[in-house]
Amino acid sequence: MPQRLGIIGLGVISAVYLETLAASDAVVITAVADLDPDRARSVASGLPAARALTVAELLASDDVDTVLNLTTPAAHAEIALGAINQGKQVYGEKPLAVTLAEGRGILAAATRAGVRVGSAPDTVLGTGIQTARAAIDDGLIGRPVAASAVMVTAGHELWHPNPDFYYREGGGPLFDMGPYYITALIHLLGPIRSVTGASCRPQDHRVIHTGPRAGESIPVFVDTHVTGVLEHEDGALSTITMSFDSAATLASPLEVHGTDGTLAVGDPNTFDGPTSLRRATDGGFQALDPLAGYVDGVRGIGLLDQIRAPHRTMARANGELALHVLDVMESLLRAASEGRRIDTTTTAERPAPVPLTPRAQWLGRTLWPIPS
Incomplete structure (x- = not known):
């Protein structure tokens, strides 16, 4: 069955996600929410299976398996934790959170709940x-x-x-x-x-x-x-x-x-x-001619990759990688402020490479490209 997807945050970046995900048979968009109710109703009207809900209603909805978090950075942690606490998978826009402490909290909650967390960028x-x-x-x-x-x-x-x-x-x-x-x-x-x-x-x-x-x-x-x-x-x-x-x-x-x-x-x-x-x-x-990667990729392929990955650690735009990126950025600003070298406190595996994968295949439901 396709993943039932709820989208929170319908600003500028949402348009390209909607176009990608509506074309994939790996997901069905069942709910949308935004601080502007009229905007949510307008978006829902163009999606055959979607309802316009409040944020709280979407997070609690029984017909949402995965939450796509497209809110502004300051709200990333709150929305992610709200989804995780309802037992839902999460994929969000970058950064994972605005502080490393918030990012650690998201991953810890996901581990306890046994759900997946992913984050842009998927470029x-x-x-x-x-x-x-x-x-x-x-x-x-x-x-x-x-x-x-x-x-x-x-x-x-x-x-x-x-x-x-x-x-x-x-x-x-x-x-x-x-x-x-x-x-x-x-x-x-x-x-x-x-x-x-x-x-x-x-x-x-x-x-x-x-x-x-x-x-x-x-x-x-x-x-x-x-x-x-x-x-x-x-x-x-x-x-x-x-x-x-x-x-x-x-x-x-x-x-x-x-x-x-x-x-x-x-x-x-x-x-x-x-x-x-x-x-x-x-x-x-x-x-160089293209040697690898999702051909004609667009925003949203990271979420599709996460949904299809056999295990959460195999998803290429995974939460551990996003946390390490957040650590690097926070450490860099701290190093600039304090005028010294800062060691990072996290690490991450290089994600598996993506073999050259045509668009028709990565839009499909079951394929998860694994290096040969």
């Missing part, structure tokens, strides 16, 4: 990052030595009508965009044992540019430029820069350097960014 399961991983695992760059991850952009107040949460606890460029890059680095190079870093907050206020609140000034409570060095357990070193304080960058979003070559990897916030390889004897970078 790393697409052909972009998975092709880069296959190249590394196949020895195309020799021994991995280092990586760099760079995201520099103007603030989200330029396009989002209600950007306040991006500048509160659980927001900022590191917590908003960092999960894509850090999760990708863990897939490529393994877990991270220590971090050092620095951060700053050049602007105390931001001005909303679009929507009914255009012209309104909002306060900034978090650092908006963060840079750091991540030491992986196998000795590789990654540098990371996450910023909401400039217009753009020409730097590659992600590069991985090995003793025999370098990979230029596409944007970890996309599923199928191009991956190119250059070795010491090459005249330039050569694009």
Whole structure:
């Protein structure tokens, strides 16, 4: 039987999830909830099996097996725990929670209840990052030595009508965009044992540019430029820069350097960014054909992967990985604040690689790709 899915939070990001999940026969959306009841009713009207409920009604509903948590970061822990306490599986948008303590609480509750917890990003399961991983695992760059991850952009107040949460606890460029890059680095190079870093907050206020609140000034409570060095357990070193304080960058979003070559990897916030390889004897970078990953991936494949995985620890966008990413981010901000190296207190296994899987197959109900 397909999993019966309830969705909480019907903001901007929900549209792509709805499109993906409505097309899959692995799930049926039975309930939706939002702080705006009219929005919930509107979404439910376009789904043949869905009812518009309150959050409390959805969490307690007997016809919901899994809760998809698309609320703002500050509410992630509350909703996840509410679902777990009702014996339901949970999959949420990133980050897992806004503090490591909250994240630990979610996983502890899930263990006691015997339910699965998963978290975005699932972009790393697409052909972009998975092709880069296959190249590394196949020895195309020799021994991995280092990586760099760079995201520099103007603030989200330029396009989002209600950007306040991006500048509160659980927001900022590191917590908003960092999960894509850090999760990708863990897939490529393994877990991270220590971090050092620095951060700053050049602007105390931001001005909303679009929507009914255009012209309104909002306060900034978090650092908006963060840079750091991540030491992986196998000795590789990654540098990371996450910023909401400039217009753009020409730097590659992600590069991985090995003793025999370098990979230029596409944007970890996309599923199928191009991956190119250059070795010491090459005249330039050569694009790699897709070697692995969910073809034409879109948001929601992490949830489908979780539902179909034979065991909770086999799900690729699992809670343990999300907790480790949260640990890395919190440790990096603490290292920046205290001016010292911080050891992480969690770890995570590199998830199983994703074999090259056509869209028609990953949308299906029973397939769970396992490396050959």
